[in-house]
Amino acid sequence: MNQLLPLVARARVTLRDPQRLIPAVAAHLVDHGAQIAEAPGGATVVAFEFCRGILQAGHDTLFLQAEAPDTAFLHEIKTELAEHVEEFARLPAGAIAWEGDASSFDAPPNFRLMTVADVGDVTPHMRRIRLKGQALTRFASLRNLHCKLLIPPAGRMPEWPSLDRHGRFVWPDGPGRPVIRKYTIRAADPDAGWLDIDFVLHADAGPGSAWAARARPGDIVGLVGPGGRSIMPAARYLLAGDETALPAIARLLETLPAQSQGLALIEVAGPAEEQAIANRTGIVIRWLYRGQAPAGTTTLLQDAVAALPVPGDSDGLFAWVSCEFRAFKAVRAQLRKHWGFPKEAHLVTAYWRRGWTEDGAERLDALAGTVAAIARRIAPD
Numbered sequence: 001m002n003q004l005l006p007l008v009a010r011a012r013v014t015l016r017d018p019q020r021l022i023p024a025v026a027a028h029l030v031d032h033g034a035q036i037a038e039a040p041g042g043a044t045v046v047a048f049e050f051c052r053g054i055l056q057a058g059h060d061t062l063f064l065q066a067e068a069p070d071t072a073f074l075h076e077i078k079t080e081l082a083e084h085v086e087e088f089a090r091l092p093a094g095a096i097a098w099e100g101d102a103s104s105f106d107a108p109p110n111f112r113l114m115t116v117a118d119v120g121d122v123t124p125h126m127r128r129i130r131l132k133g134q135a136l137t138r139f140a141s142l143r144n145l146h147c148k149l150l151i152p153p154a155g156r157m158p159e160w161p162s163l164d165r166h167g168r169f170v171w172p173d174g175p176g177r178p179v180i181r182k183y184t185i186r187a188a189d190p191d192a193g194w195l196d197i198d199f200v201l202h203a204d205a206g207p208g209s210a211w212a213a214r215a216r217p218g219d220i221v222g223l224v225g226p227g228g229r230s231i232m233p234a235a236r237y238l239l240a241g242d243e244t245a246l247p248a249i250a251r252l253l254e255t256l257p258a259q260s261q262g263l264a265l266i267e268v269a270g271p272a273e274e275q276a277i278a279n280r281t282g283i284v285i286r287w288l289y290r291g292q293a294p295a296g297t298t299t300l301l302q303d304a305v306a307a308l309p310v311p312g313d314s315d316g317l318f319a320w321v322s323c324e325f326r327a328f329k330a331v332r333a334q335l336r337k338h339w340g341f342p343k344e345a346h347l348v349t350a351y352w353r354r355g356w357t358e359d360g361a362e363r364l365d366a367l368a369g370t371v372a373a374i375a376r377r378i379a380p381d
């Protein structure tokens with residue numbers, strides 16, 4: 001990706017020591033999937049798969065450039081750069097203002113208004129909803145499996161996000177403000193203009209599950225994305241998760257190369273919740289039944305992983321696991337401590353936390369982020 005990408009935005013910000021800030025921001029963005037390179041003239045290039053940023057230090061000024069193939073990626077890279085520079089330089093949010101392409105948008109380019117086209121039940125507790133909308137090509141890529149749904153409050157006129165002059169999301173704060181929930185894109189056909197999402201209809205239904213339960217053709221919902229990380233190419237896979245991960249596991253089994261081998265461990269309540277999956281790979285599916293135990297209370301997944309032989313270096317294995325928080329912690333410890341699995345060979349995440357709404361979990365994430373930022377400031381190196 002050496003040539004200039006078609007959309008370019010630039011920003012500058014006055015700082016006391018811009019040269020010192022750049023390596024810290026760049027190192028942090030590596031954790032977000034960026035690759036770092038040096039450009040002629042000493043600029044630092046932060047390259048993501050489809051877009052990149054360039055940071056160059058002047059005497060007391062940091063120059064930023066964002067380049068991308070379309071407005072959605074441009075928005076993404078601008079946000080990545082601006083938010084992290086503001087955080088590391090202890091600038092107020094919004095201190096960085098962009099000029100150039102797509103600077104005058106008033107709606108976020110990665111936001112879509114979607115209309116419910118069809119509602120059906122895959123199993124008694126898994127509801128598939130087909131959403132129709134425009135410009136969905138990015139949602140068909142396996143690179144980003146997830147999206148955020150902006151669920152309007154029942155019975156109120158919805159209000160949707162906009163962009164401020166710095167290109168940042170502005171969330172409405174009126175009574176029509178939507179609630180955000182994360183879901184997996186189960187399937188997408190951009191040419192036909194639809195994507196499918198499978199919703200777990202769970203006990204103690206929050207806004208996501210309740211919306212799915214009441215959705216009817218013609219209803220409107222907001223969509224932001226796609227986002228999130230996905231699996232890495234490998235010869236063998238361990239895929240594991242509960243019902244919330246089932247849409248991702250099923251999509252992977254339907255789309256991974258046919259020669260892929262491995263095991264998929266899927267926890268569901270019982271046989272009635274098993275789905276027919278058009279598995280085109282050699283990955284073997286093993287269903288684990290929770291029975292009467294409530295979701296998020298068993299050790300089925302961690303026990304099943306613990307019973308597997310420890311893989312060797314030459315096994316070419318990638319592990320992808322998503323489930324409830326406690327199981328996530330146990331399986332991640334199993335992979336890291338007992339298997340000694342390297343970071344790049346697994347992606348283990350919590351998709352929900354028993355007894356917590358997603359907003360609660362996000363508040364905890366935000367707190368953890370703040371604590372990490374304070375720790376960095378106390379001991380920057």
Ligand SMILES: Cc1cc2nc3c(=O)[nH]c(=O)nc-3n(C[C@H](O)[C@H](O)[C@H](O)COP(=O)(O)OP(=O)(O)OC[C@H]3O[C@@H](n4cnc5c(N)ncnc54)[C@H](O)[C@@H]3O)c2cc1C
Nearest residue numbers: 183184199200202206207208209352353354355356357358
């Ligand atoms: C990247 C990502 C992708 C995801 N993909 C999907 C998907 O494709 N389909 C899907 O259904 N979910 C998916 N999830 C999980 C989903 O976002 C959470 O389950 C979310 O909490 C549901 O929101 P809610 O409004 O229904 O419940 P919340 O308001 O968040 O929670 C209300 C209560 O319900 C409980 N709860 C939440 N989820 C469950 C559950 N699954 N079973 C039992 N109790 C639960 C909570 O602990 C809480 O007590 C995904 C999550 C992530 C992070």
